[in-house]
Amino acid sequence: MKKILELMEQELRAAFTACGYEEKFARVVLSNRPDLCEYQCNGAMAAAKAYRTKPIDIANAVVEKLTAPKELPVFEEAVAVMPGFINLKLSETFLVDYMAGMAAADKLGLEEPEKKETIIVDYGGANVAKPLHVGHLRSAIIGESIKRMGRFMGYEMIGDVHLGDWGLQMGLIIEELRDRKPELVYFDETYTGEYPTEAPFTISELEEIYPAASAKSKADEAFKERAHQATLKLQKGYKPFRAIWDHILAVSVADLKKNYSSLNVDFDLWKGESDAEPYIDDMVQMLTERGLAYESQGALVVDVAEESDTKEIPPCLIRKSDGASLYATSDLATIVEREQDFCPDRYIYVVDKRQAMHFEQVFRVARKSGIVKPDTKMIFLGFGTMNGKDGKPFKTREGGVMRLEKLIADIDEAVFARIMENRTVSEEEARETAKVVGLAALKYGDLSNQASKDYVFDIDRFISFEGNTGPYILYTIVRIKSILGKYKDNGGCVSSLAAEKKILPAKGVSEKALMLQLAKYSEVLENSFAETAPHKICQYIYETANAFNSFYHDTKILSEEDETQKDSYIGLITLTKRVLETCIGLLGIEAPERM
Incomplete structure (x- = not known):
């Protein structure tokens, strides 16, 4: 259509x-x-x-x-x-005909793309052995919305969490575990049996072990050196340390999946930096043989500056003078792996905007070396910071970084208190509704801002049932559900409403305004994905909710005596509900039955 x-x-x-x-x-x-x-x-x-x-x-x-x-x-x-x-x-007739087309069409008339591209979305970026905190929020929910938008459009979307699961942090955990539990078989060099299948720590213990080890390494050089050596042995395949590492991954990933799930976020791939390790040596050799990588002050670098540059783009550092790999090395090797596995047409990296230079260097090396095809699109979607009301990066009252589950719990509690002010539902139902509305408040509050901009996390504004907020959008959808429920209770037919109810030409200004707003649907969705801009969907949802509420206040829907006209109203608001629910679904938001 x-x-x-x-x-x-x-x-x-x-x-x-x-x-x-x-x-x-x-x-x-x-x-x-x-x-x-x-x-x-x-x-x-x-x-x-x-x-x-x-x-x-x-x-x-x-x-x-x-x-x-x-x-x-x-x-x-x-x-x-x-x-x-x-x-x-x-023309009123043309507009009504278009409404009927939307109502009857799959995906409300959204056309499939001419070419079904394969697109990798790199988002998440959590570190194993560490809890998710507010710094992980934006990457997760922006990336999830981009993935959902593309998949709904008809593209082959592949979301990768890209875990931080390699490097010194692993050695630190291993050596701290040795100090705490030296009796474990992993530290017995004479042990030749199979290693336990159950981890020697819980997620809570693991999350306490890493910061303790990190602090110890700053005060104890000998411990730090032990951690370096443990990291090298792990990366060279030392079996006891690989067994510990497997435990770290299993325990961490299970907890991460639970926490991401609470955000309605999931990934197709749970790969990490370690998965890129086998590709690094061959990639570095290729860069060297093609004359792209050369030695500079003992390190290996690739020049990426171009004549058209308006600012200095430093060479991309591939290997340090001591032979160690860097983030650029890992990110390039990850692209090599993805090219072999998926040969994507497009990459979208959802990362803190302060990493823009890093990814510009990585993308240029990937293109210059032929790791990706010349026409492969490589998009850096850099996001801004979530700040507190003081304008500084969001912190706890104690000044620390807030855990994500604590943030979610806080906003759920605030929504619960707001719902209970009216006391129209049971406490149990209010708790369940608060989870749905709280998540909408959190995600919409973030996504309604342009990704690249910083924004202020204001819990009172986010949970408001008025204005451009998640709860306002959900309340509008619930209002439509309530009207349809009453219509059904009065004997109206609600099955396949969009196909059965013929929408008539608008009787008033607000009715036509709602139709015109619904008609923008496909245009908005296509543009939002093309520009990787979820905030444009949010703006469309808000304008559509406003258009519906104006129509609702101007029109006596259920008390309309002309049954044909009433059916038309029911068809129009059903179409409105479908549009709104489709759009919030692309943001990873669901609507409750009641509020």
Whole structure:
């Protein structure tokens, strides 16, 4: 099903070419003066320069073609306005026909992409042996929404958590475990049996072991050196340390999956930096043989600067002088692995914007070396910081980094208190509803901001049932559900409503405004994904909720005596519900039955 703008432009192209002008001038946009018209075409202004004709003459000629009698006119009104604008209002009949098409179509009329690209979304970035904290929030929920959007559009989306599971932190944990539990068989060099299947620590113990080991390494050089040696032995495949490492991964990943699940976030791949390790040596050799990697002050680097650069782009450091790999090495090797496994058409990295330079260097090496094809898109979606009301990165009252599960619990409790103020439901139901609404408040509060910008985490504003918030959106959906429930209780048929209820031309301004808002659906979804911009979906949801609520306040839906008209209203609000529920689903949000 074509987007509504495409259908309008189709009409304009025919009109422009019929008048002897190129169809490229037939672009339609939303009106910036909705009090005058719904859409407008400014092509006559540009055409006037190309054809050396007055723009108003071109506009008048095009309008004459547009207003010629047709069986199903697209425009109710087309007017040429000085100095050459074309103001457009959609035909009521055409708009209703478009609503019916959306209601009957799969995915509400969203078209499948011409090419079903395979797209890797790299998001999450948690470290094993450490709890998720608020710093992991944005990557997880922005990445999840991008993955869901692309999958809904029809692309092959592959989400990878890309765990930090390699390096010195592993050696620190191993040596701290040795100091605490020297009797474990992993530290008995004479032991030759099978290693235990059960981990010698719980997730709580593990999360306490790492910070203790890290602090000890800063005060004890001997311990730090032991940790380095343990890391080297692990990376060379020393069996006892590999067994401990397997335990660390198993315990950590199980806990991470639980915590990500509480955010309604999941991943197709649970790979980590360790998975890239087998690819590093061959990759470094390839870079060297192709003359790209060279030695500089003992380290191995690749020049990535280009003549068109407006700022300095330093060489990409591939290996340190002591032979150690770096994040760039691991990230490049991960791309090598992904190319072998999936050969993706596009990469999207959802990472803190402060890592922009790092990924610019990595992407350039990947292109320059031929690790990826020249036409492979590599997108860095850098996000800003979640700040407290003081404008600084969000902290606990004690000044520490807040655990993510604590943040979720806090917002759930705040929503629960707000629900219980009215006391219209049981405490048990309020608790369950608070989890759904709290998650919506948290995710919508984040996603409604442009990803690259910092924002202030304000729990009172996020949980408000008014304004551009998650609870307001959910309340609107629940209001529609309530109307449909009452309609059913009064004997109305609610099965396959969208297909059964014929939507009639709008009777009032707010009804048509709602239809026009729903008609933007496909355009918004396609643009939001193309620009990796979930905030645009949020803005569309908010405007749609506002349009529905205006219609609701202007219209007596259930008390309408004309059954045909009532059916039309029911069909329209059912379509509205489907649009809203589809869009919040793309953000990883669900709506409760009651609030």
